[in-house]
Amino acid sequence: MHFVLLVGALSFFADFTYEGARSVLGPFLGSVGASATIIGIVAGFGELAGYGLRVVSGTAADATRRFWPIAIVGYIVQMTAVPTLTLVHSWQAAALLIILERIGKAIRNPPRDVMLSYAAQRIGGYGWAFGIHEAFDQMGAMIGPLVVAAVIARGGQYGMAFAMLAIPAAANLCLLAIARFVFPRPQDMGHDHEETNSREGFSSRYWVYLVGAGLVAAGFADYSLIAYHWARTHVLSTNWIPVFYAIAMATSGTASLALGRLFDRFGFRLLIFLTIATMFFAPLVFLGHDPRWALAGAVLWGMGMGVHESIIPAAVAPMVATAKRASAFGTFTAAYGACWFIGSALIGWIYDRSVGEAVLFCVASQAAAIPLFIWVGR
Template sequence: MAPESDRPPVPASRMSAWRFIVWFGIVAMLADVVYEGARSITGPLLAHLGASALVVGVVTGVGESAALLLRLVSGPLTDRSGRFWGWTLAGYGLTVVSVPLLGLASVLWVASALVIAERVGKAVRSPAKDTLLSHATAVTGRGRGFAVHEALDQVGALAGPLLVAGVLAASGGDYTPALLVLAVPGALAFALVVWLRAQVPRPEGYEAELELPPAAGLGVDPTEEPGSAPARLPGRFWAYASFAGLTMVGFSTFGVISFHLVTDGVLSAAAVPLVYAAVMVVDALAALLTGWLYDRHGASVLVLLPVVAAAVPALAFSGSVQVAVAGALAWGVALGVQESTLRATVADLVPRGRRATAYGLFGAVIGVAAAAGGALAGGLYGVSVPLLVTVTVLLQVAALLVLLVTLHRGRPSVDAGLQA
């Protein structure tokens, strides 16, 4: 069978770009119900099967590493094969099969393998999925398109753990029905992807019909055809990835924040999930707002990210309930920008023929930086909160400088394009 990119052009107009984005967002929402629901009880489940804290840490750590670092492989392979829908289907299929099987696992090594397999599914589909989505967002506006997708995604991130918690309560703590019930949204998600592929077999048709201007502030021509794409990703992409990596290294994880809230007696353990739910709402709202601002004002809106991230530890690690909760909500604002507008910008930095590769590399950079940031925040928190705040501010200042230099270098190209 010929690669998807080599097949005769099929109009993407069977479905509007906005409808495509919304339906893809519903897919992401259903998939989030599945894997976020499972991840909410992964630790207790493995412990129930005899795992120690070390084993739980190793298994989940390997899983997260696989979800991010394997994109270095899946991204380039997706670009070379041109089978964007095939990789998307394979990734979702692996996830929606692994999670229900996890509910039937009675041996620790089998359950551990399934936990890792679910994360591998994320690595397999993410570069291809983001590339497919980027074509439709060329019509709607990159920022708004990715933001709507992220907002729907967060609905699933909220619903999944709540669904699992409800089934656990009703079944007296039995993990099997709590995980088997996730087969329903999983099957729906996979069926929707199959349907979307039939409706819009070549989403690049959305973008191919447009004459797009260079990305605001970045000096990039997104209309460059795959055949003319350079052998290497453009330098602006690497500068941007450096900015994103720096800001993530200086970004505390919610795990460290929640640890502080409970161990310092700021909030009870029962109240932390309520704070997290509020954070997810703020995440979605921040994604929508900054996505709209990105489409109106370009990449300069990303200046907001290091500024907000720098404020998070100063607020979140306070002993005051109100201040600490405000810090957690600020964390949600930064997360919303990271999950939507950061991804949208990648599509404006890289030609169509290299986008899956770029998304794979970018995901790996973000993943490694986030892991380093979590370790750094946890380590410094145990030493000195003022030191943690100081280091975070310095890292975010460095990230801001890299972003400003990247934006400045992009402007001459934009000006030249406007004068031509």
């Protein structure tokens, strides 16, 4: 539990940094000349890089068992990319840094998730461990956007807000050094005998689950596009957009604690219910012209993010052998990111032509995953 809490604190400052920036990336990109299509492509390609490269990171972690060195490189790349946004004045340069930040996350996540899964075997369940971690994660994701909103509300520019995020980025790197020193070998916490033969390939339920998760990702609009829509249609003023993002992150973090415990108890029945509930975020955020509907959509979107970041990866861990777990996380999230990229690009392209059709695509893609989750659950 000490390890889970320490890594949770590490993620608190990481999310403080990059989610603070992401809360205004849509309007920021728009202010430097990007269209909705460009925003969708940049956000989607960032997720593609952020998830796709996890195959490389996960495979390297399994092959070398050097979980900390790989994770440390990823954190350094990610934490330096965000404050550097204060120096750019074109959407092309901003896009490069946005993608670089996602690459840093791609490098560090598979080894970090594997280390968490070892600790999960000692504290009562994968859902509980990932849920606790996600709560810290989203607490940072709530506070970061609020700080950015406060800077902008007091007359600050986007560049000043990005510069302020250098403080939590530095705190993250300091905690990273402490975690590496206190827990040099997290894999020693695991129980290898609980897993299946490491020579076996991934099971059929793993691949079917991956397809279902990919459909959910494809239909889950990035907040950058949502923020762009709210700013363009004047549903929200610019300084309220990061506040709504903070509310979404607070919802995600609060729900993840309870949902993690419930997932350990009810399994895929909970995931099916949550998929049905959260897919209605799209009509609320894109079709409503009242801030109250936008708020309801932000809450559902945040709950969906909690599912993406805690329950969906937690379900992968017991499906594979310990020795192949980093590869499993990497492969799973790579495909997941590819679907997110394709979906984000499509949603942005459809949005430029018809908002209603973009909403229909979001709902239909996520609904298509439900039969697959039912099969995996059975």
